Amino acid sequence: MPKTERKATPDLAIELDENLATYCPGDTIIGGVARKVHTVSTRAWVTIKLHGRAKSKLSEGTVNGPRHSRGRVHFFKLNGTCQTLLDGPVHIPPGGDPQVWPFALTIPTRPFPGAVKHGNTQDRSYLPLTDEAIAASSLPSSFAFENKSPSLVFYAFVEYYLEAAFREEKDSSPTTATLPIILRADSMPYPLTTFNLISRIHPGYITTQRLIPGMESAELSFHQKTQKFFSSSKVPHFSFNVHIDSPTVFQMQNPIPIPFKIRIVPNREQTSDIIADVPQTIMLTSLTMELKATTLIMCEGHMGPRTASGTKEYNFAPVGTILGLNNPINIPFGSDSETTVLGVGALVGLSLDYRCARSRGKQLRQFGNLYPSFVTYNIRHSHKLSWEVILEVAGEETKIFGLQPVSILGASEDKNAY
Structure with a gap:
C-alpha cells in the first residue's frame, strides 16, 4: 500500500x-x-x-x-x-x-x-x-x-x-x-498562550544520617548503613511534597516556552524532630520528558471492522540531564507561603518542533516527524506525556514519575510570531 x-x-x-x-x-x-x-x-x-x-x-x-x-x-x-x-x-x-x-x-x-x-x-x-x-x-x-x-x-x-x-x-x-x-491542518490563528496546566502533588521522602548537620559529606559506617537499610527509626527522615504543574496542550513552533513547574513544600509533621528546623538543600539533577504517540487504525475486515494500534516514542533530551542542561539546579523552599516555584520549562526555553525538541532555540534531540494529534475516519493519532523528575537531598535520590494525556497542536497561522 x-x-x-x-x-x-x-x-x-x-x-x-x-x-x-x-x-x-x-x-x-x-x-x-x-x-x-x-x-x-x-x-x-x-x-x-x-x-x-x-x-x-x-x-x-x-x-x-x-x-x-x-x-x-x-x-x-x-x-x-x-x-x-x-x-x-x-x-x-x-x-x-x-x-x-x-x-x-x-x-x-x-x-x-x-x-x-x-x-x-x-x-x-x-x-x-x-x-x-x-x-x-x-x-x-x-x-x-x-x-x-x-x-x-x-x-x-x-x-x-x-x-x-x-x-x-x-x-x-x-x-x-x-x-x-504536504498539508498542515488548521491550527490556532495565534500562538498558544495557555497550556492547560494540570497540578499534582507527589510525596517525597529521604532517609539518611547525612541529613544531620555536620554529616552532609560523612562516610557512613557499616552499622549506620545497616540501620538505613532496615529503615530504623533512629535514622532521620525528611518528608516533603513535590507540586508539579505540567502541560496538557503543546503547540509546535510556539515562541512561548513550554511550562513545567516544580514547587517543594516541607512536611514537618512527618519529618524527624532532630532535623525539623534544619534547612536542607534539594537539587534537581534530572528532568526527562517523552511523548508517546499512539496510532489506532480501523479497516474493513472479513467479519466486521478490524483495528490495530502502535506506539512511537519521542524523547526530548538525553537521559540524566535537565532537558539538555548538565548542571543540577537548586530548588529553594521554605514554608508553604514561602515556597518558590521553579519554572524549569521557562528556564531552559523549552520548545517543540516537528522534528525535535529545542532548548533556547538549540536542538536537543532529533526524533523524526512529530505529527499533531488528530482523528479522521479510519485513523486516530493521540499522545501522552511521560516525565521523570530526579531530586537529590543529602546525597540521596528520589524519583517522581508522571504520565498524562496531552494534545499536540500544529504551528499557529501567525508566521510573524516566529
Whole structure:
C-alpha cells in the first residue's frame, strides 16, 4: 500500500511556481502542467486534479496465511478539485520549449460529504458520517505511520497529491504525472498562550544520617548503613511534597516556552524532630520528558471492522540531564507561603518542533516527524506525556514519575510570531 510518489517525464510533469514546503487548507496551489515531447493533435485534453485520502492496511498472520484488511477514505469529489486546462488542438515542435498549461487550484477547507461516505459505514469510522458532521469537520495533516511485528503489520497514512493527465483524441488511456504536497491542518490563528496546566502533588521522602548537620559529606559506617537499610527509626527522615504543574496542550513552533513547574513544600509533621528546623538543600539533577504517540487504525475486515494500534516514542533530551542542561539546579523552599516555584520549562526555553525538541532555540534531540494529534475516519493519532523528575537531598535520590494525556497542536497561522 505505497504512498503516491512524484512522477514526472518529458511526456508530462507538474511544476509549481512557488517553492513552498507546506500548504494549508484554503491555500491556492499555483503552477503549470508541462509537456516537452513532439506533439501534433487536432484535439487533446489536459486536466489537473487534487486528491486527498486516508488509507490504512492491516496484515495479520493466521494458520491459513496472511489476512489483509483495508480502509480507505477520500476527502474530495474529483469534479470538485479538477480543472480542465486544455480542450483543443496542440502543437509542440520537436526540440523546442515545452508547452506549459498554467493552473491555480485552491485546496478545499473541508472534506466533501459525498466523497467521505462513499464505500464507508458508521461502524468503520471514528467520526460521524452525517453530512452535517462531515461538512463541519477539518482536513487532517499529511501523516504516515508504520508498525511491524512478527504476527502483525499495519500501515496508515494521510496524503494529498496533484495528478495531471494529457490525452489525445486517438488515445485509449491518458499520460499522467503526479506530485505529492504536504498539508498542515488548521491550527490556532495565534500562538498558544495557555497550556492547560494540570497540578499534582507527589510525596517525597529521604532517609539518611547525612541529613544531620555536620554529616552532609560523612562516610557512613557499616552499622549506620545497616540501620538505613532496615529503615530504623533512629535514622532521620525528611518528608516533603513535590507540586508539579505540567502541560496538557503543546503547540509546535510556539515562541512561548513550554511550562513545567516544580514547587517543594516541607512536611514537618512527618519529618524527624532532630532535623525539623534544619534547612536542607534539594537539587534537581534530572528532568526527562517523552511523548508517546499512539496510532489506532480501523479497516474493513472479513467479519466486521478490524483495528490495530502502535506506539512511537519521542524523547526530548538525553537521559540524566535537565532537558539538555548538565548542571543540577537548586530548588529553594521554605514554608508553604514561602515556597518558590521553579519554572524549569521557562528556564531552559523549552520548545517543540516537528522534528525535535529545542532548548533556547538549540536542538536537543532529533526524533523524526512529530505529527499533531488528530482523528479522521479510519485513523486516530493521540499522545501522552511521560516525565521523570530526579531530586537529590543529602546525597540521596528520589524519583517522581508522571504520565498524562496531552494534545499536540500544529504551528499557529501567525508566521510573524516566529
